[in-house]
Amino acid sequence: MRADRMKTPASKRQAARKPDITGMALVPLAIFFALALAFPFLPLGDRGAFLLQIGFFTLVAGIMALSWDILARSGQVSLAHAAFYGLGAYGYALLLKTGLAWPLAMPLAALGAGVISLVLGAVTMRLSGMYFAIATLAFTEVVRTIIQNLPEDVAGGANGLLVPALLGGNSRGQYLLALLLLALTAGVSLAVRTGRLHHAFAAIRQGEETARVLGVSTVRYKLAAFFISSFLAALAGVLYAGKTFFISPLDTFSLANSIAPLTTSIFGGLYTTLGPILGATVLRVAEEALHNVVKNGYLVVYGLVLMLSILWLPRGLMGLFRRGKHGGDV
């Protein structure tokens, strides 16, 4: 009898906790993807091409933010996301130049960025907090300086490179490809969230030494986070290169490309799958809406959003929906 009574609350707790991962996250995610899938087939009228382009870049921003978040889950708050975005873009452009077909060049470029991220991850392994942030920032600038100073016939130097348009410039196709890659990113994020990695990442984030004492192989997990995250960020870079068909060191490695994913994740809700996607949607749409008001220096909004989120909304938009549930680290 007593055993039975003990069981009920436990299973109830289980039932109450489960929707947090599956129900709470999956239903809105499914709604988001259904809407995003339907979007290009809506009768959008004259401004259709323009709206589709906004949609495309929203999806790219979503991939960037979510992949940044996956790395942040392991306690590594990186300012090097622009580096992997840029490495993806440049790797893709250079591979196409050797005559490789794009479906091959895309994953290979991402793989290359992932491998380079392992080098950065190994070097910054023992750094934390501001040291880590500064080292990753420095890494981005070093990569940019190297690409800019390479001979012009290799990587175009400061003038940049021309890239063939993705899918022959078919904007609906490009949009759907971006959606597919965002779905892949979300899938990876959910897999990390529900699997073994989630516990390892959380343990490392909350106390690396303790995690190591408990037998978590921190080196392997931190590198894994770096690889997954930069692989996905590089895919976003490939999409960008194929869409704008022109890349230059200053644009692709711009600090803005590191700031945006960070701000988006924090604004949307750190360590969640839906949060960064939601944040990207809100911030990108707001960016387009405000484009005529704030012409130069749109990042002002990102700076403001970041400050206000830290001061008043430390758990982001997701915190509004589930007040008081998850523990509030950051």
Add this chain to the structure above:
Amino acid sequence: MDLFLQTLLNGLLQSGIYALVASGLALAVGVVGIVNFAHGEFLMIGAFMAWAASAFLGIDPLLSLPIVAVAVFGVGALTYRVSIRHVLLAPELNQMLLTFGLGILLQNLALMLLGGNTRTVTTPYQASSLNIGELSIGGPKAIAFGLAVVLLGALYFTLYRTVLGRQMRAVAQNRRGAQLIGIPVDRVYLIAFGVSCGLAAVAGVLVSVLLFASPTVGLVFALKAFAIIVMAGLGNLTGVLWASVILGLSEALVQTYVPGGGGWSDAVFFLMIFGTLVIRSFRQTA
């Protein structure tokens, strides 16, 4: 040989400004315990104030310098009051991201209001130069270096010979202990953060004369200041001076002796950050 001496001299002169920016940052990090990613933006504000005073009111930057310093001290104190103060006890990550957001905000606000163009300040002594034997020193550079030396001297005198300085060092060592013996910690923080921003602004005034004022001018100096304080060790104020000289000299040497050095000299401080961090992190665990 002359080329070598001239290179060393240029590097040394450059390090004066680096030391100004970096000691301000070290003050914020060491005393307040805040890694201020917006430090370069206070430099930028100082540069634009000097430019505005010179362009609209015809005031020489060297005369407007004290006013700019006090004004930016005020801006810094206000920043502390409305934002920094609320995250003093928050996780380091939140503090970092807050100042990072502030930096982005200020930089792009300047971009929005003033545009991305660079503004130069013209002064009568701009093209003057001093000749010592075969060596020549640009007039503005010499003035900037002299000012940096005087100001740093004043800063170190304050820190090591006055009551306020002793309070600052006490707070830096142990916040709670300082509070227990009756030091007004909040006020010390406010002053230290204000002075930190003021020092950046002074450097900004000098930068507006030596280089130009632009919304992004602060970023490079802030990054170099980070390199310097990382090399010196966080909050180590004397180390800052040596690290500044090392950075200034190595940049000058790269510029002179490496082919195409102009482009690569910007990478020197990144290598410095990387090198120090990696060496230090491995030595720690060894």
